[in-house]
Amino acid sequence: MAHLADALKEQGNKAFKNGDFLEAEDFYTQAVQKFSRNPLLFTNRANARLKLQRWEGAVNDCLKSLEISGKAQNHKAYYFLAQAQLSLHHPNEALSSALTAYEQVRNPAPTTKTSPKDLETFSAFVLKCKKAKFAVRDRERLRRQGDLRAEFENTLELNKQRDLDEVSRDLQAGDLGQVEAYERNQEILTNFENKRAELLTVFALADPSHHKPREIPDHLVDMITFEPMHDPVMTINGHSYERSTIYEHLKRSKTDPLTREPLTIDDLRPNFGLKAACDEFWDSGASDWIIDW
Amino acid sequence: MAGMSSKRLQKELVKIQGTLPPGISLVSAPDLKEWQMDISVLDNPLYPPADKYRLRFTFSPSYPIEAPEVVFLAAPDRNIPMHPHIYSNGIICLDLLDSQGWSPVHNVESVCISIQSMLASNTKAERPPGDKEFVRSNRQRPRDINFLYHDPTV
Numbered sequence: 001m002a003h004l005a006d007a008l009k010e011q012g013n014k015a016f017k018n019g020d021f022l023e024a025e026d027f028y029t030q031a032v033q034k035f036s037r038n039p040l041l042f043t044n045r046a047n048a049r050l051k052l053q054r055w056e057g058a059v060n061d062c063l064k065s066l067e068i069s070g071k072a073q074n075h076k077a078y079y080f081l082a083q084a085q086l087s088l089h090h091p092n093e094a095l096s097s098a099l100t101a102y103e104q105v106r107n108p109a110p111t112t113k114t115s116p117k118d119l120e121t122f123s124a125f126v127l128k129c130k131k132a133k134f135a136v137r138d139r140e141r142l143r144r145q146g147d148l149r150a151e152f153e154n155t156l157e158l159n160k161q162r163d164l165d166e167v168s169r170d171l172q173a174g175d176l177g178q179v180e181a182y183e184r185n186q187e188i189l190t191n192f193e194n195k196r197a198e199l200l201t202v203f204a205l206a207d208p209s210h211h212k213p214r215e216i217p218d219h220l221v222d223m224i225t226f227e228p229m230h231d232p233v234m235t236i237n238g239h240s241y242e243r244s245t246i247y248e249h250l251k252r253s254k255t256d257p258l259t260r261e262p263l264t265i266d267d268l269r270p271n272f273g274l275k276a277a278c279d280e281f282w283d284s285g286a287s288d289w290i291i292d293w
Numbered sequence: 294m295a296g297m298s299s300k301r302l303q304k305e306l307v308k309i310q311g312t313l314p315p316g317i318s319l320v321s322a323p324d325l326k327e328w329q330m331d332i333s334v335l336d337n338p339l340y341p342p343a344d345k346y347r348l349r350f351t352f353s354p355s356y357p358i359e360a361p362e363v364v365f366l367a368a369p370d371r372n373i374p375m376h377p378h379i380y381s382n383g384i385i386c387l388d389l390l391d392s393q394g395w396s397p398v399h400n401v402e403s404v405c406i407s408i409q410s411m412l413a414s415n416t417k418a419e420r421p422p423g424d425k426e427f428v429r430s431n432r433q434r435p436r437d438i439n440f441l442y443h444d445p446t447v
Contacts, residue, residue, distance in 0.1 A: 224357055224397040225297060226304040248358050249397050257396040 005035035012044060021051040021178065039065040039074060046080040050087075051178070053168040058084040073112045075104035079122060086129060089161075091136055095129035102126050102231075106243070116251070123244035126230055130282055149203045153196065160192040220278050224249065224257070229278050233268040236261070240271045298356040299325045305400055317405045320347065327351050329366070332405055334412045340374060347371040348408065349383075350401060360395035362435055363387075363404060375418040378411065382428045384435050386421065387411060 012027030028045035035041075042065035049058040062081035066074055078101035085094035102122040105114045139157075142150035167184045170176040176184070222229050222242040232240040235256050241249075247265060249257060256263040302325040309319050320329040328350045334340035351362040365373045365383035373379060378386040388394035389407055421427070 224301075226301050245358075245397075252358060252392070253396075255396070257398045260396065 002035045002038070005031040005038060005041065008034065009038075009041055009044065012048070016044070016048055019178065021048045024048040025052065037068060039069040039077065041065075042068070043074070043076045043080060046077070046084070050080060050083055053087070053171060053181070055084045055087045059088070073104050073109040075101045075108075075112075075114070075118065075122070078104065079125065082125060082129065086132060091129055091132035095126065095133055098122065098126045098129045106231075120244045120248055123231065123242065127227060130230060134282060149199065152199055156192060156195055156199065160188060163188045216281070219274070220281055228281070229274070230282070232271045232274045232278065234271040234274075235263055236267050240274050243268075297358065298352050298354050301357055302352060305402075309402060313402065314406060314409075316342075316409060317402070325352065328401065330401065330405055331371075332409050332412075334374075334409060337413050337415065339415060339418050340412055345371060346374050346412075348405065350404075357397040357400065360390055360392060360399075361401070361404070363390055363408070364435060374412055375420065376412060376415050377417050377419055377421055379421070380424050380427055380431075381420055382431070384427075384431070390435070 008027050008031035012024045012031065015021075015024035015027060025045055025048040028041055028048060031038075031041050032045070042061040046058040046061035046065065049055075049061060058080060062077045062084065065077040066081075069077070078097045082094045082097035082101060085091075085097060102119075102125075105118040105122055108114050139150045139153055143154070164185060167176065167181050167188070171178070171181040216228050220228050222232075222245055223239070224241060224245040227242070229240070229242045231243045233243045233246060234240045235246070235258075237256055237259050239256075239258055241257070246257075246268065250263065250265055254262060254264055306322055306325075309322075313319070316333045316335050318331045320331050322328040330348045330350065331345045332348060333342055333345045335342050340346075347366040347368055349364055349366050353359050353361075363385060365379060365385065367373050367383065373381055373383050380386070385408065387408065389396070389399060389404070
């Protein structure tokens with residue numbers, strides 16, 4: 001049965017490449033029915049379901065895939081799981097899945113295949129989850145204080161969610177094409193971000209002492225991407241960078257970005273002290289919102 | 294990944310809109326792909342302080358891992374400055390702009406400062422050797438040209 005499943009999987013992969021995610025999902029489902037012990041069938045179907053915005057289905061597939069692969073490395077399943085969890089508004093769970101995926105590609109098991117872009121992609125996603133978690137906690141705190149801004153923000157968030165859910169429903173009912181659904185989603189998200197930014201600006205102007213944006217301290221920011229770090233590594237001259245960005249730089253030029261001295265991945269050392277400072281920043285009960293993520 | 298340059302450029306733009314060193318100003322940044330900057334030189338008689346020169350920055354999605362493309366633009370009130378490393382079509386021969394010399398810790402502001410100081414320290418009002426031939430025949434993008442840095446001191 002396994003070879004039948006493989007053939008169906010190939011057809012699924014082809015449909016996926018062509019952007020026909022419904023058809024891909026269907027082929028993977030048929031493959032699962034032939035032979036359900038291949039974790040890749042489930043991760044591939046999870047990926048198709050992510051594209052179709054069937055978040056719960058994607059979560060189930062990832063969990064099933066992880067159950068089959070047991071202790072073996074399965075970073076794709078964790079990464080897809082993290083995406084589905086974030087879309088379902090579980091930033092804590094999403095962060096923990098994303099971190100597992102990140103750790104697994106950072107220290108891959110000898111036989112596993114990883115793509116050179118994985119580290120960068122996963123690192124960016126870890127950051128996204130951290131920001132989501134941070135934002136939720138910030139709103140929670142304000143809500144407990146009975147803050148008006150948090151209430152408005154929540155309403156915006158709920159409206160956004162309602163609109164997104166509607167698009168998902170229409171997509172699944174076939175009333176909406178994939179391209180159209182994607183464009184709608186982008187529009188909803190842009191709209192939401194604009195309104196939220198406006199709201200925060202108004203509050204910052206009205207009551208600077210409570211709503212003033214907070215700057216991220218420079219020493220926690222990666223000098224290449226200008227994003228806050230979560231896994232800083234130090235070069236021989238003592239400067240630290242986010243691991244995935246300095247790896248990306250070293251792929252093109254084996255030099256220290258500041259001094260131009262020769263530098264390789266083996267010269268980098270984890271900077272535990274700075275990592276602790278970054279973690280502390282992420283965990284600090286946000287006293288203010290952060291400008292311009 | 295596609296997101297790297299846009300995040301970083303958004304942040305650079307916020308900084309640039311705040312303060313810039315004397316003689317450097319932002320002209321336009323309509324999107325996160327192409328920006329224009331003006332620079333002037335403050336203390337070199339070859340370049341009167343009132344003259345401004347227009348620079349065009351073009352960013353790839355991999356910026357700042359990849360260098361931006363930076364050239365001088367000619368406009369009715371903007372000339373291409375005379376310099377032994379600047380061709381008359383605006384292409385600049387500067388090591389930090391090619392893939393060997395670029396470093397991701399550079400940014401738009403630091404590139405402007407480097408070009409400004411390259412002009413400030415110049416003493417020869419001339420074009421690079423072979424300028425006419427180069428301008429006529431070159432169809433390559435600046436980053437693909439292998440310049441010979443015959444004079445590392447300028």
